[in-house]
Amino acid sequence: MASVRGWLVASLIGAATVIGGAAAWAQSRSLWLLNGQSTVVTGYFYRGENIWAQCDQDCFDVDLVLYDASGRVVAADELLDDFPIVQAPYEGNFSVKVIMASCLHPSGCAVIVDSDYSF
Structure with a gap:
């Protein structure tokens, strides 16, 4: 559990962006999913915004x-990978289904979902 917690902290630190010289924390979604489980998060995205x-x-x-x-x-x-990316085709409200297709740990896996401009 400590390694997952460390990974989440490192990911959150990595999610900080600098805007006009000030640090702004991204509003990423931290999830915990079991193998085969899915969940849906929602957000407003701009045209061409990447969600990953x-x-x-x-x-x-x-x-x-x-x-x-x-x-x-x-x-x-x-695709068979651990870093999927989709792009909003236009500006508006969207739902993002996050599917844990392959998690080897019986207690589940940590997932962070974010976008170019955050949720």
Whole structure:
């Protein structure tokens, strides 16, 4: 558990961005998912904004599916990797389904979901 906690702290520190000389913390979503489990997070994204996920060392595959406000799939990254990226095709409200496709730890894996301009 200490290694996961350290990974989350390092990820949050890495999520800080500098805007006009001041540090601004990103509003990333920290999740804990079991193998095969999924959850949905929502956000307002700008056209061309990248939305991504990154998981801990026990995770080998996490996927993202981006839905528009009417529930249509507008982007998906279901490749076999642990750093999926999707892009908002236009400005608006979206839902992001985060799918833990491969987590080797029986207690689950940590996942951080974020975007270019945060949620």
